[in-house]
Amino acid sequence: MLSMSHTLISRHGAVASQRRRKRLIGELLSVAIAIGDVLCIVAMAVISGVAYHQFVYGGPGDVYSYMRLGGVIATVVVISNLFRGEYQLGNFLSVAPHTRRTLQLWNITFVGLLIVAFIGKVTDDYSRGWLLMYFSTGLAALLVQRLVAVQLVRHYTGSHVIATKRIFLIGNAGEIERFLAEQKPRRGGIEIVGCRFLSAAVQSGSVSERQRALTRELEAVIPSIRQLEPDAVFILTSWADQSVVEGCIEMLLTLPAEIHLLPGYTLDKYSNARLTRLGPIASLQLVRLPLSRFELLQKRLFDIVLSAVGLVLLAPLLAAIAVLIKLDSPGPVFFFQRRYGFNQQPFRIFKFRTMTTLDDGPVVRQATQGDARITRVGRWLRATNLDELPQLINVLKGEMSLVGPRPHALAHNRVYEHVIARYASRHNVKPGITGWAQVHGVRGETDTPDKMQKRVEYDLFYIEHWSLSRDFLILLWTVISPKAYRNAH
Template identity: 55%
Template sequence: MSDTLVSRWKPEKRAQNWKSFATELAALAAVATETAAIAAASVVSGLLYHLVAYGERGDVIGYFQVGTLAASIILISNLFRGEYRLSHFLSFKTHPRRLFQLWNATFACLLVLGFLIKASEDYSRGWLLLYYVTGFGTLLLVRYALVRLVRRAASAGIIATKRIFLIGTPQEVERFTAHFDTSALGIEIVGSSYLSDATLRETAPVRQEELSRDLATVSPHVRHLEPDAIFVLIPWSERDLIDRCVQVLVGLPCEVHIGPDHALQHYSNADLARHGPLASLQLVRAPLSRFDLLQKRVFDFFAAVFALAVAAPFMVVIAILIKLDSPGPVFFRQQRYGFNRKPFPILKFRTMTTLDDGPIVNQATRHDPRITRVGRWLRRLNLDELPQLLNVIRGEMSLVGPRPHAIAHDHEFEKVVDSYACRHNVKPGITGWAQVHGYRGETDTPDKVERRLEYDLFYIENWSLARDVLILFWTVFSATAYRNAF
């Protein structure tokens, strides 16, 4: 490896033009596909609903008009947000949350508009509910399919969202190419130039001289290759070198980027934030936005009230069985950490003969003699958690979130796993992502703690209301959610 420019030949102009055309065509195809899918979901759901409910097809034109209006709202919103840039279609991770918020806003606009023009009575509420579900499902499936297609096209070299040229030390260039799968990111590296190691090792005058000599060879090659962007791969601590590179490269007709510092690779959600003229690098985002918190709280409150009303008769029967089975109170209260490590008294049906709540709390084990006969069934069926609906209504817990542990156990686990405290960045839940994947029960080894934490952190980073609904469904109907219940 030398300190001279190492680059590929310049691609043929025809190939570059074809890739540019294919990229633009892919963006237009994404717009057309989503718009058509939203309108089609309206028509199909309307036909099916009226054929099943009334034995006739109903007002097909009306369904099409509603679907077209919904598609127009989403299209305009996405265009303003730059949603159809192909760089957004290289990962599906953030799409469900954004689509769910957009679909809810779109449906709210439809309902308000229908009320204002007095057209809401012309459409069946049953069909509107069906369209709400099928429309979101269709939108999600189409977006997932588009992401898969764009990723495959990028990997095959059919499209390229950005052609880049790398400038940096050999170590930094090697680290960049090893860490990032550029083909999957839709990035094509058209060339690279290695800066000599002297630019980092020597004194300031020598560094500047070496850097100027290296940069002098870059400009003609960049003009020849015509990349979309130049990535300067120099440690961020070398501010004077970065400034000098930018001074020289700003005269070239392409974007200039400071490449990601290797320390930044530990923060997958890092983003540039602006507060007026103040710019900052946001390494960690808040787990949930204020709008997310509002959605989650409204859903938790009304769903918990409904569930409590349905479960009340069963809870009375359970209370009677507990009193008949063993002496002691019906409910078990224990201090646990909630959001931001604020302690609160969690409520459970008593399932054991002991009521531990202090600096030492022994975890329940399989065939634990402290568990009562009724308690064993309550724990196996998750019914001992029903009183926590009151914790949810009071705002201390959520229906879905990381399961809270006894405070004594929290103190132990924090010593085992450094990022354990991140679980307290959201409200704890009656059930959670870890529980429906079978990670419940005794946590007697560091590996079990780490695995449960891994699922909890994934839930926090990828929260959506749709995921909450899915977890609640799995909690009741999935056999995995009852694994390790003892």
């Protein structure tokens, strides 16, 4: 806890030798993670190459060629990560952000090397089967290596052996207290080396009086900050108080440390907020595109390939289901209903007909447990999720994706978008045949706002944390997880 009777609080026990030791251990750990990447990539090249050729050809093959390719890929990956600042310890407090970045870099590296190999006419030197095996096992090994690295960094920061960053705080007493209480920097491995509460004289009076008071206080505290050698100084005061902010920055520029200005707690709701430039214009970007152009390309290629293959392989099953529907009850085989797609553009969704009604008007009654409108075949189709298979056509047409927020009838959208905050944000990506909410059992009738709110929370999490690997997992869980079949009626 900070004592309000003191304006400067520092860890005098943290002597220079201790600080240097912490910094050295942190730097060595960063280097060890980078070396781990190299060893992991090269080792998996050799292991997968030997295993594949031993199984297929009865011999280990050219081990040197495996090492050579692994070395090239390791060099590209590590250099790219160095330029991106990937090996900073602050990045290793959570596993989730690494999944997307590692998958993207791994894909780009392989595609780039395949293009170079094709141009250089050396593709015949390497077995396609082995390359596919190496792509899969190498990616899996890198992700495991990231998991181990995160556990190590968490352990060492938790035991105070290292600090991801050492910071000094300057600002209003209330802002500093709130920052420590709400942000909990210690959980992020951040070490608070000291702080300075700005006095009332800095916050009241004329501009010239306030500037003189600020200059006196900073001149008194800067020698102590210099002695503490923080990595960064955080200014915790209102942006509206421009004279105080600019005065702090001007005097703190004499220190060899980063200077951070916290923009206020409104931005805590926007996890992707960052400073950007549009030509000469500097702006604070609160929300990024849901998916970048490259991510959209990955997802679309993924959708086209799997939906086309699925339609071909499942054609006999689709035909058999169509026959059963016609034999079971009068009416069409398919059910069409208008729903919102990307950017709230309406489209007609394909489904196998499972009910005796074809509701698509201003009022659409949801199916409930034991609903008399559901046909005998329809009940089986709903329980097994097979009624959704015709949506592979919507996916191929580009109206839907294999994975995404499930689209709802227009009548339901009109109700919930006025009741649930950010409901409409679900339409910032294409709707999916299955989704993050569905594989967690959050599906079925939404007879209360709370049930829809829960579904929206899962959908927004999916959008904000999208990755191709997550799409693979969701498709797998849709088939094998019991939760994916929960509340199917």
